Amino acid sequence: MNQALLRRLPSVDEVMRRPEVEALADRLPRRAVVEAVRRAVESRRTRILAGEQLGDLEPGLEEIERRAAEAHRPSLRRVVNATGVVIHTNLGRAPLAGSSIEYLGSFAGRYANIEYDLEAGHRGSRYDHITGLLAEVIGAEAAHVVNNNAAALLLCSAALARDREIVVSRGELIEIGDGFRIPDVIVQGGAILREVGTTNRTRIDDYEACVGDSTAVLAKIHRSNFYMEGFTEEVSVPELADLARRAGLLVLYDAGSGVLDLPEPLRTSGEPALGRVLKEGADVVTASGDKILGGPQAGIIAGRREVVEVLRRHPMTRAIRPCKLTIGLLHHTLALYRDGRADEIPVFRMLSQGPETLRSRARKLSRRVRAALPGEDWSVEVGSELSAVGGGTLPRERLETWVVRLRSKALSPGEIEEGLRFSDVPIIARIARDHVILDVRTVQDDEIGLVVGALKTLVTAP
Ligand SMILES: *Cc1c(COP(=O)(O)O)cnc(C)c1O
Numbered sequence: 001m002n003q004a005l006l007r008r009l010p011s012v013d014e015v016m017r018r019p020e021v022e023a024l025a026d027r028l029p030r031r032a033v034v035e036a037v038r039r040a041v042e043s044r045r046t047r048i049l050a051g052e053q054l055g056d057l058e059p060g061l062e063e064i065e066r067r068a069a070e071a072h073r074p075s076l077r078r079v080v081n082a083t084g085v086v087i088h089t090n091l092g093r094a095p096l097a098g099s100s101i102e103y104l105g106s107f108a109g110r111y112a113n114i115e116y117d118l119e120a121g122h123r124g125s126r127y128d129h130i131t132g133l134l135a136e137v138i139g140a141e142a143a144h145v146v147n148n149n150a151a152a153l154l155l156c157s158a159a160l161a162r163d164r165e166i167v168v169s170r171g172e173l174i175e176i177g178d179g180f181r182i183p184d185v186i187v188q189g190g191a192i193l194r195e196v197g198t199t200n201r202t203r204i205d206d207y208e209a210c211v212g213d214s215t216a217v218l219a220k221i222h223r224s225n226f227y228m229e230g231f232t233e234e235v236s237v238p239e240l241a242d243l244a245r246r247a248g249l250l251v252l253y254d255a256g257s258g259v260l261d262l263p264e265p266l267r268t269s270g271e272p273a274l275g276r277v278l279k280e281g282a283d284v285v286t287a288s289g290d291k292i293l294g295g296p297q298a299g300i301i302a303g304r305r306e307v308v309e310v311l312r313r314h315p316m317t318r319a320i321r322p323c324k325l326t327i328g329l330l331h332h333t334l335a336l337y338r339d340g341r342a343d344e345i346p347v348f349r350m351l352s353q354g355p356e357t358l359r360s361r362a363r364k365l366s367r368r369v370r371a372a373l374p375g376e377d378w379s380v381e382v383g384s385e386l387s388a389v390g391g392g393t394l395p396r397e398r399l400e401t402w403v404v405r406l407r408s409k410a411l412s413p414g415e416i417e418e419g420l421r422f423s424d425v426p427i428i429a430r431i432a433r434d435h436v437i438l439d440v441r442t443v444q445d446d447e448i449g450l451v452v453g454a455l456k457t458l459v460t461a462p
Contacts, residue, residue, distance in 0.1 A: 005048045009057055012037050020061050028068050036067035079426045080447050084401050084439025085390035086350045093290040095346040100332040114324040130331050137260055137334050139275035140302035144312050150185055151320040152286035152299035156252055157189025159314035164216035165194040169202035172221040182221055201233040207243055217250045222272055224256030227396045241281025250283045257393045258287030258300055260337050263352035269397050283307050291393050294347030295333035296326050350441055355400045361440040362402035365448050372456045379407045387439055405435040423454035
């Protein structure tokens with residue numbers, strides 16, 4: 001039976017020869033149409049082999065057109081984040097401010113003076129566009145920028161401690177995600193990792209006892225994606241700085257998140273502000289540009305002038321230098337902080353939203369969803385929950401948020417979640433306790449229509 005169906009399945013060439021498909025291939029890129037037909041035929045073959053008794057062996061024009069649009073569009077594209085996790089590493093961490101994107105548009109398609117000093121009329125440095133402002137907003141003597149925080153650590157290891165020891169507490173040897181571990185990055189930079197203390201308790205005596213001729217750096221790594229509670233003890237930056245001064249060493253602090261200023265609900269979270277870490281005696285601090293700072297992917301380095309100068313001059317710096325787009329976007333984001341306009345930065349704004357704002361957005365979303373879906377099949381409720389800030393930041397903080405919970409008699413939670421994910425602008429939601437959860441903390445007001453539209457398509461789809 002299935003053999004007979006398989007034999008009747010048209011070939012890609014046969015479908016392509018149909019006049020209306022020919023016409024489509026003249027209108028759209030031919031490559032995309034051929035790919036669409038190939039996928040349409042292939043999906044039928046797969047379903048027949050799985051034992052389905054298919055009726056429609058010939059792919060229709062609508063399906064081919066839809067598949068052609070899919071085959072043609074870029075793999076990387078915009079999504080709606082309905083998870084409530086503000087700094088979502090899988091969803092691009094920090095969305096940028098609208099005014100930053102506008103600024104980017106003003107020079108990205110043109111030449112720009114990235115390494116040209118307009119005043120002097122000769123070669124300039126790309127870093128001059130950014131390091132002054134970066135040092136100013138942090139309150140540092142000097143600053144430098146690389147591609148990301150991992151690159152910043154690699155450079156610190158290579159330039160400040162090659163073949164010498166970097167001392168790190170066993171309670172701070174962290175894995176940052178996708179299997180990457182800070183201690184491995186330090187070792188790849190050429191330093192020797194010297195672990196001290198125990199997982200839960202490390203004292204200044206532990207550092208003191210291991211300092212020797214080959215010691216170069218005392219490092220402290222912020223526990224940005226987990227926390228410890230109970231019988232714990234750790235060494236503060238001032239204690240480390242005191243020891244470092246006596247022993248002629250440097251103190252490096254990996255802050256992870258790059259906090260300049262925190263939104264009100266998080267001011268008491270204990271997340272280290274970069275300027276404070278330096279005031280407390282660290283020689284150099286590193287952070288990410290696209291975590292709580294809310295800017296582009298970048299590695300921020302700030303600290304004492306002589307130390308930053310050593311980093312800046314190291315050959316590795318050339319291999320991890322940021323592009324002009326990054327430098328422009330980071331500068332623009334920092335200027336928003338400097339000018340008291342931080343609430344234009346999406347991450348800052350989303351973290352500042354109070355429960356009232358979120359509740360009213362959840363209600364608005366639920367009203368519109370109810371109006372769009374057949375009431376007898378769907379349950380749509382509004383409720384409050386606690387959500388995490390996300391990717392490598394504030395592991396302990398839970399923020400009150402408001403959500404819309406969906407359930408359907410016709411579709412399983414998995415089918416709803418998948419349907420949303422497959423929509424034109426994919427909506428990323430999560431499933432909990434047999435409901436699909438839409439957390440409005442990360443859904444902007446102008447995205448509500450997209451969520452409603454996607455659900456509507458889901459219930460009307462054949
Ligand atoms: C996130 C994080 C990193 C890595 O930063 P990237 O900018 O993603 O390279 C390093 N250290 C800590 C403590 C972090 O939280």
